[in-house]
Amino acid sequence: MNRGVVYYILGRFLQSVMVLWIIVTLLFLLFRLAPSNPLASYIDTTFTKQQEAALLARFGLDKPLGEQYIIYLFNLLKLDLGETFSYSGKSVMDILRADLPNTIYLTLSSLLLAYLVGVLGGIAMAALRGSLLERVGTTFTLMTRAAPQFWVGMLLLTFFAFQLKLLPSSGIGPPMVRYRWETEWDKLMSPVFWRHMILPTFTLALYLHGLPLLLMRSNMLEVLDQDYVTMSRLAGYSEWRVMIQTAARNAMLPVLTALTLGIGYSIGGNVVIEHVFSWPGLGRTLVRAVQQADYPLAQGAFFFIALIIVFMNFIADILYSLLDPRVGATAQAQVS
């Protein structure tokens, strides 16, 4: 790795930190736009003026805006996101820490499934170029991208959970089972958990597979045109070997970058799926927090999702620059 690349990565990192800082500032201002006093849902009408003032002071809401902002930034650095209004006695961090793994399991398993199917499907579509099967396949993929995820989820729920009664309809497991999960490991080892994950994972993967499939297909077609592919054909390698070993390996690179970006954006977009399947993750918590005017929790969940997106964007940039030497070169030119 040459120095240009190191400087590029460092520059990108600082840029990401700046972006995150601006987002956090916007978030702070956005939540000051909230229609009512942030404690409105918390303060009982029977509270006296003193009690109300004491409560405001406890949450630091009596201080001037600038001071609140500074406190907010320092707390974020310590990953202290404050206390929730609606879950008594729990900090925002407690709740989000419990949600995050669920969101990650769902996102990663559906992305894995989607990219596996997408990459293989893309290769197949490229190999079948011009055939009827290719047209049917591509049209189906376009349809899955146009269908609202929550609607597909509703249809699958109605069919598999209510009509056939094959799969559970919501959540990650009945309370009696959840009670026995003391660690994340227990949860992951539980067949009940995996049974609950089937429908949401499949719904999400059905939507997500379109991007890698279409990307892989057009990359394959591009690569198949290159001289080195023609060369290996002329060298007498089997069509199978040309497709998989030569073409697919090279066509994969942009798909990997897309996967990195996909992790970030799926976590932000999972909101709807988590709502349909009552999946206890970051997205569902965000929706409920906004509905219940639990602003610290909503702000915290939003921050978490933005943090993941910015981080994954950064990783994707780096991957891209490492995989594509031309980007590294321009990066070097920009730095020097």
Added chain:
Amino acid sequence: MQQESMAREGQSGKAKTTARFRQGSAIRQLWETNLEVFQRDKMALFGLFIFAVFAVVAILAPQIAPNDPLNPLKNNEGDWIKDAMPYWLAEPGEDEAEGYTNTFLLGTTNIGRDIFSQLIHGSRSALLVGFSAAAAVAVIGTVIGLLAGYYGGWVDTILMRAADVAFGIPFIPFIIVISAFFDPSIWNVVIAMALLLWRDTGRVIRSQVLVIKEQAFVSAAHVSGASDLRIIFVYIAPSILPLSFLYGSFAIAWAILTEASVSFLGFSDPETISWGYMLQDAFNSLALSREAFYWIVPPGLCIMLTVMAGFFIGRGYEEVLFPRLRRM
């Protein structure tokens, strides 16, 4: 997730090829490009046809819809006609026993609203949100891309860092927060989309402007003393407008999907019927456990059709602007 796919959807040719530009007068080249898109690509034409049909339905909604979409229907005794099946599914004679005549193509909701009439009225908010959000995204993205690409320097730096920030903000969560903080209205979705989604269009148009501004006709305009604004909007803008249309078509699709998601999550105006709102209604009133496919399927199909129409048109532009992709 949507923003990322929007970028990808329209991007397949971006990195590899520069969009093809036409010679001749600005208006004529624009007209020719648009004509070519719909002549060459039957799917794009089909997309246009879908929009046209839904537009007619939306305009004539009060005439087409047999009932009011919000008022519960009542039987002879004045009770709500709850959960009536479509007349082609219902048990014969059941309606007379309950004191009404079943003429409902898609049945009624759990509080006796006519589902078919809701479906007809839903086309209004879908098209309204879709087209206004897409227009806002395309206009803002185009102007930002033009300014950043043409002026370069600190203007470019500020605008592109702003785009980085917009890329870091989670889209659906942002819209939820905006919708919750302001009075419920379909315009919240439009505003939130306009605030965030210009980022894709802006970046792509900027990189095209960087190429165009080096061309001879731009230098000639400089020499002849044209002002910066004149060069940007009279000389450069017409060449990149087809690209704005491309992104605009995809934006229509995302706007319709996004509006549906936000309504489904319950952050829309309850007075405005939309397809997402209908699905939320069905979901919350346990239509799923009653296997009421007649209630769940139609709104989703309508969303899918309109979104696909946007995709088809966008792809049509892609094929004409990036001819290298065509044979694929």
